[in-house]
Amino acid sequence: GAVVSQHPSRVICKSGTSVKIECRSLDFQATTMFWYRQFPKQSLMLMATSNEGSKATYEQGVEKDKFLINHASLTLSTLTVTSAHPEDSSFYICSARQGFDTEAFFGQGTRLTVV
């Protein structure tokens, strides 16, 4: 399968600061990337869908001003958690797909801890 890389794998930040998570498709061009959030011992919840060159589409209940998503190139999408608070601590996972009707591949996830 294709390779999707997330960076960093773990990050600890202070409350009130912002943190950026990168999601890269290493061996294919990703027209669409998805961002998920996973709370401990729970399933993945889709946060937003981003298409290259377009604004992200956020799921209901997800604050777009808090979770800024940029998909400026076909191989990179970023999720920025702004003014992070302890309740934002979670495991964030991205996935990427090449075309509309193609399989999406997952990154290895980023553990965010806000202290």
Add this chain to the structure above:
Amino acid sequence: AQSVTQLGSHVSVSEGALVLLRCNYSSSVPPYLFWYVQYPNQGLQLLLKYTSAATLVKGINGFEAEFKKSETSFHLTKPSAHMSDAAEYFCAVSGKRGYSTLTFGKGTMLLVSP
């Protein structure tokens, strides 16, 4: 709308025993169905997928799943559990016909004892 129900948040088996993880789906269109495995603090690895071809799907690590339309099920099985199979398993269904946004089940933690 589509949904996935995974019966049992935890399943415990002995090493060498049969593994059966249950998944039932609801979908308004013929679904694509997936099983993923997640190890602690890692992303999702695809085990296998059903995309409207053969109803019995074989995946990696000796896992397989059978699509049963009449039962709206896609249960995951493995004849003989290995210690390394201990992980969280997620069943997922695509939102529309073909590959689309995935809806995940709540996951089943597989525990394997020696």
